[in-house]
Amino acid sequence: MTLPTPSRTRKLGKSGIEISSLAWGMWRFAGLELSAARAAIDAAFEAGITLFDTADIYGFGEQGFGKAEELLGQVFADAPAYRDRMVLATKGGITPPTPYDSSAEYLTKAIDDSLTRLRTDRIDLWQIHRPDVLTHPQEIARTIEDAHKADKIRAFGVSNFTQAQITALAQFSAVPIVSTQPELSPLRIDTIENGELDQAIAMDLAVMAWSPLGGGRIGAPSNAREQSVAAALSGVAAAHSVSRTAAAYSWIMAHPARPIPIVGSQNPARIIEAADAFKIQWTRADWYSVLVAARGVPLP
Numbered sequence: 579m580t581l582p583t584p585s586r587t588r589k590l591g592k593s594g595i596e597i598s599s600l601a602w603g604m605w606r607f608a609g610l611e612l613s614a615a616r617a618a619i620d621a622a623f624e625a626g627i628t629l630f631d632t633a634d635i636y637g638f639g640e641q642g643f644g645k646a647e648e649l650l651g652q653v654f655a656d657a658p659a660y661r662d663r664m665v666l667a668t669k670g671g672i673t674p675p676t677p678y679d680s681s682a683e684y685l686t687k688a689i690d691d692s693l694t695r696l697r698t699d700r701i702d703l704w705q706i707h708r709p710d711v712l713t714h715p716q717e718i719a720r721t722i723e724d725a726h727k728a729d730k731i732r733a734f735g736v737s738n739f740t741q742a743q744i745t746a747l748a749q750f751s752a753v754p755i756v757s758t759q760p761e762l763s764p765l766r767i768d769t770i771e772n773g774e775l776d777q778a779i780a781m782d783l784a785v786m787a788w789s790p791l792g793g794g795r796i797g798a799p800s801n802a803r804e805q806s807v808a809a810a811l812s813g814v815a816a817a818h819s820v821s822r823t824a825a826a827y828s829w830i831m832a833h834p835a836r837p838i839p840i841v842g843s844q845n846p847a848r849i850i851e852a853a854d855a856f857k858i859q860w861t862r863a864d865w866y867s868v869l870v871a872a873r874g875v876p877l878p
Contacts, residue, residue, distance in 0.1 A: 580859040584831040586626055588838075590665070591756030591784045593733035595702060597665050599831060600852055601629040601786055603840040608637030608645035610844065615653050619660060621846035625853040631759075631786065631840055633669035633707055634692050643674070644695050651697035667703035667786075668692050669737055669759075671710060680710035682721040689725050704731040705759060708738045715743075719751035726753045735759065735784070741777050748781070757784040762837055764807050764826050765792035767872045775835040787830050790839035796826045806871040814864050824854035829868055832860045 590597045602622040607615065622630065630650075637645030647668060654661045670688030673679045689704060704725070706718065725731045735757030736744060748755050758778055762769045766789065769775055778785045791797060792804070799808040808822060815825040827839040841852045870877060 580861055581832050581865060583856065583859055584828075584836060586856060587628075588784070588836060590629075590703065590733060591735075591782050592754045593703075593756045595665055595733060597629040597784070597838070598627045599836070599838055600625065600627050600827065600855065601631050601667075601838050601840045602627045602849060603788065603842050604630070604632040604646045604650065605636050605842055606844050607632065608641040608649055610649065612649075612652055612656060614844075615649055616657065616660075617846050618844050618849060619653060619664075621849040622841075623663060625841075625850050627841070627849075627852075628663065628665050629667060629786075629838065630664045631667040631669075633672075634688060634695070635669075635672045635674070635707065638674060644691070647692055647695035651695050654697050661698055665702045666696070666698065667705065667735075668696070668701055669705040669707035671707045678708050678710040678712075680706055680713040680718050682717050685718070685721045686725070689730055693730060700729060700732060702732045703735055703757060704733075705735040705737045705757065706739070709736070709740070709743050715747040716750040718747060719753070722751060722753050733757070735786075737786075737788075741773055744777065744781070744783075755781070755783060757786055759786040759788055759840075761789050762787035762830060763790045763792040763796065764811060764829055764868050764872055765795055765804060767869065770833065770869070775833060775837070778835045785835050785837040787837045787839050789842070790830055791823055791826055791842070797823060803871070803874055806874075807868060810864075810868045810871045814858060814860070814868075818858045820854040820857055821851055823848070824851060825858060827852055827855035828858040828860065829865065831855060832865055 733756045737759035760769045799805040811825040815822045
């Protein structure tokens, strides 16, 4: 018996916003020429992707804090129609070298600064990038409510939060948390086994999976465990005439929490190739074979 094939679109949690079941991320977007930036976005559109995920810190280091958002803002200025074709997600709250700040003063400024860099009047999904344990969740909730009432953000999510942190924040927030962004890949299965995906199902949170290819190790495995996972994925990929990376995306999406892999490549051909994930139908045996390879020990 095969598992259900994921639909190409879905709702963003309780927000009612329609999104693609694949996302495209801009961690390495900063530094591209404008023409290359547009080509990458065009490839994502061709792949059926409407959910675009960036962050204010993307570009920090080589290009500079905010540079990925600034480049996307330049794309919108050059091609205004692109903005309405995408569900725009960004993040804030990492403040090198502090390192985290979710105070009302900082988050308010972070949202405003992102709007300015992106040259837009609203952010469809704004996320706290990493939890600041020194800010009470009630303060965060009030800040988000103010931004939502001002129509600066349409929906609110979190990234890298623990289950307890999500539960605590949800207790105080009148604006529902609609998404969570954990690391998840066939090589990083903690999210599957520690209850994070179960909580997402219970709370109707869209799960945006960052580093779905294990930081490139799916494509270039370097130890026995990684090679075992890659071999299990390759067998399914070959049977469906797709790449191993497409199989990895598909494996993630087959979970009933319907995680959304964030495609990180800036290469147009590889972005388009991600849509091959929808060509795969998993059997339970094949899906569990990848999980067993990742665990390194048999299931109980």
